[in-house]
């Protein structure tokens with residue numbers, strides 16, 4: 389592969405003796421990875437049911453390699469059940485190294501399409517708040533879909549400039565991830581189009597943006613909170629230099645060591661003017677040192693740790709009488725919903741996250757879990773609700789094994805005959821599952837399941 393000579397010269401300076409093995413990597417195949425959604429399935433159970441060959445990513449608890457030349461995990465019903473996310477293995481590292489606890493308020497500032505936000509949401513285990521933002525509204529739509537597919541409901545999905553978000557959330561978040569827009573040098577091996585993009589907008593262009601973003605994020609972090617900055621590029625001006633800029637402008641921040649792995653290389657204070665020695669605690673990932681593409685990570689803390697985990701007050705909403713059709717549907721759910729967190733806007737019913745302040749004025753795509761819509765005195769549950777439930781949390785379930793051809797027919801939007809599975813008297817909303825993992829809704833009458841799978845999510849024939 390032909391690389392820009394300016395890039396090669398820079399990599400020679402950066403890597404010294406290691407440059408030949410780095411460049412040799414361009415002849416090797418790219419890595420394909422998938423990350424298990426631990427909100428829906430344990431790693432152990434996933435290994436048991438996984439229909440294709442996988443191999444552990446050694447530095448990621450729930451990460452696996454698969455052979456992307458032989459299998460297509462995106463065309464498997466388990467993908468539609470949100471059991472995993474397809475992600476390059478190094479890209480799994482930032483969310484794995486930010487210590488998120490259930491109940492935290494977490495912000496993913498540059499989140500689309502959700503590769504890291506989905507993992508942060510899974511780590512929250514349904515508690516606290518995941519605010520996932522992306523400046524691009526079209527990309528934020530893809531982010532919303534992935535968050536819903538993963539069954540994460542305690543969310544605020546927005547599309548704002550970081551500076552505007554900072555006005556709403558001063559010192560608000562416990563944890564922040566900044567997966568910054570970057571020149572993408574670490575992805576040259578995986579995606580050759582990145583070289584062309586780099587020629588248009590190189591490190592100097594992105595470094596300026598990154599320095600702004602990191603300061604805006606800093607102001608949204610609580611005292612004692614932690615922030616992880618990552619890029620998929622090698623240039624020091626987008627990496628160590630951005631961190632040095634933060635340390636200069638916000639001296640209350642310090643660099644924290646990152647949970648180690650033998651293949652990680654230390655950050656390079658020597659490449660930054662007056663670089664603080666603590667920059668050596670940042671991490672560089674090179675494809676010749678481990679089986680993943682190029683990345684950079686820095687874990688930062690604002691001031692000192694303050695007290696233990698805070699108990700967050702849920703946002704107080706007026707308790708009002710719920711419409712009867714909604715009450716009736718909620719009786720079928722075997723989960724505890726706090727009535728004060730139910731919010732009805734027009735026909736739509738939401739379950740709001742814990743501790744979300746007033747966000748009027750922010751451009752957002754979603755707050756909380758969309759439970760469904762009240763239409764003509766009937767309640768229609770949403771696709772997002774189906775994905776957020778476990779099979780045992782709804783009173784009427786139809787579950788088929790993956791091998792049953794009706795599973796793919798369901799995902800294509802077809803009406804199904806399920807007389808062999810239900811008694812003739814059974815009717816109404818059913819949660820349709822593959823091997824016990826929800827895929828969506830169906831409405832049963834006379835042994836026929838009317839398909840309520842979200843049309844925009846359907847299985848496409850190739």
Ligand SMILES: C[S@@+](CC[C@H](N)C(=O)[O-])C[C@H]1O[C@@H](n2cnc3c(N)ncnc32)[C@H](O)[C@@H]1O
Nearest residue numbers: 498499500501502503504523524550567568569
């Ligand atoms: C590296 S990508 C994020 C990938 C994502 N974290 C994931 O894992 O799927 C960077 C994102 O930053 C967004 N972006 C670009 N400029 C931004 C800005 N000034 N503020 C916030 N996001 C920005 C881009 O739209 C892009 O989606």
